[in-house]
Amino acid sequence: MKSAKTHFKRVFDNSILTFEELITTFAQIKAVLNSRPLCPVSNDPHDYEVLTPGHFLIGEPLNSFPEPDLIEIPSNRLTRFQLLSQMHQNFWKQWSCEYLTQFQNRYKWQKPNYSEVKIGSLVLLKDKDLPSLRWRTSQIVETHSGGDDYVQVVSVRTSTGITNRAINKIYVLPIET
Numbered sequence: 002m003k004s005a006k007t008h009f010k011r012v013f014d015n016s017i018l019t020f021e022e023l024i025t026t027f028a029q030i031k032a033v034l035n036s037r038p039l040c041p042v043s044n045d046p047h048d049y050e051v052l053t054p055g056h057f058l059i060g061e062p063l064n065s066f067p068e069p070d071l072i073e074i075p076s077n078r079l080t081r082f083q084l085l086s087q088m089h090q091n092f093w094k095q096w097s098c099e100y101l102t103q104f105q106n107r108y109k110w111q112k113p114n115y116s117e118v119k120i121g122s123l124v125l126l127k128d129k130d131l132p133s134l135r136w137r138t139s140q141i142v143e144t145h146s147g148g149d150d151y152v153q154v155v156s157v158r159t160s161t162g163i164t165n166r167a168i169n170k171i172y173v174l175p176i177e178t
Contacts (some may be wrong), residue, residue, distance in 0.1 A: 005034055005096065013093045022085060027155060029089045029133075036063045036134040037100055040174055041123045049138040049160065051123065051174065054141040065134045093133035101127055104172035118152050118173060126157070141171075 009030065018026065033060060038051035070085040071079065072094065079087060104125070118141065126137040133155035139157040145165070147153035156165050 004022060005030060008092055008095045008099070011095065012088050013110075016084075016088065018085075022081075026085065026089065032063050032065065033089075033093055033096060033133060036136070038125060038136050038138070038174060044130075049123070049140065051136070051138055063134055065132065067132055090133065094129075097133075101125060101172050104175065105169065118155060118168065118171075120144065123174050124155075124157060125174065126166065127170060127172070128160070139171075 013026070032055075033056040038053055040052050041147070042048065042050045042052050050062075053062050068086050068090070071083055072090050074083075074087070076084055076087065113118070120141050120143065122141045124139055126139055126142060128137045131137060137159070139159040141155050142158045142163060143156040144152045145154040145156070152168055154165050154167055155171060156163055157171065
């Protein structure tokens, strides 16, 4: 909740909202927080679905309607509805970025432990173009070590094919099934 309050203050700081707009905004923020991935749903290597808090609330992942990207448009050119959508998109952008960085360990004065990077692990990929409540999942197919015998690059299988990603650009889900 602390991270949600921090981002809410950043995004909605100088805005004056009506009661209905505030309730709608809180419902959207609740949906964003409850869409975060927790762990894989099944052991099937071709199943990229993840368990979310939304599964516990309504029995399925949370969905949202697609909206046009309004982040780059100046706020004085937007209608009230578009302004609220822009604030929601800004909240999603900031919160999801912070949430993903929680999965990366930083090592200072000690050797990194890449034991969590295993073949078959379900990982999240950072994608700035995804709309809110969407997470790009993939599975590690192969690991590639560098000259120091540490894993530097992994090959991941997504729904569109196999690609290579640097180890610092993937986020391993903390709980395995």
